[in-house]
Amino acid sequence: xxxxxxxxxxxxxxxxxxxxxxxxxxxxxxxxxxxxxxxxxxxxxxxxxxxxxxxxxxxxxxxxxxxxxxxxxxxxxxxxxxxxxxxxxxxxxxxxxxxxxxxxxxxxxxxxxxxxxxxxxxxxxxxxxxxxxxxxxxxxxxxxxxxxxxxx
Numbered sequence: 001x002x003x004x005x006x007x008x009x010x011x012x013x014x015x016x017x018x019x020x021x022x023x024x025x026x027x028x029x030x031x032x033x034x035x036x037x038x039x040x041x042x043x044x045x046x047x048x049x050x051x052x053x054x055x056x057x058x059x060x061x062x063x064x065x066x067x068x069x070x071x072x073x074x075x076x077x078x079x080x081x082x083x084x085x086x087x088x089x090x091x092x093x094x095x096x097x098x099x100x101x102x103x104x105x106x107x108x109x110x111x112x113x114x115x116x117x118x119x120x121x122x123x124x125x126x127x128x129x130x131x132x133x134x135x136x137x138x139x140x141x142x143x144x145x146x147x148x149x150x151x152x
Contacts, residue, residue: 027070
């Protein structure tokens with residue numbers, strides 16, 4: 001039996017989910033299908049709209065030709081077709097950091113690699129693990145920034 005409080009909480013979560021889904025589109029670039037699907041499922045449960053790109057060229061094609069306005073990109077370290085450095089550099093030729101935040105995910109990266117990828121224009125870096133709560137926190141952070149900018 002649901003109480004009045006449970007119904008109100010459910011309604012709040014449903015409203016929050018609908019608002020996020022309509023307002024925040026995420027593009028995940030990762031060749032690891034299992035990780036990509038797990039992360040996408042978690043993001044979708046939080047109400048975000050998620051699409052995939054299988055590599056750098058696919059990502060660039062989606063950003064240039066899709067009628068969908070993406071609000072955040074998650075890039076795994078390196079794809080078969082190009083490095084994360086190349087992908088980020090090319091994206092930054094037509095989208096700046098505030099227009100399209102990029103979150104760089106890597107299993108292992110040296111301090112030099114992290115510095116370099118930040119110079120190329122990545123907004124943030126996270127170590128890629130099976131614990132995806134940090135990724136969700138970063139996505140929520142980007143969403144809240146977008147929401148604050150719209151309100152201003």
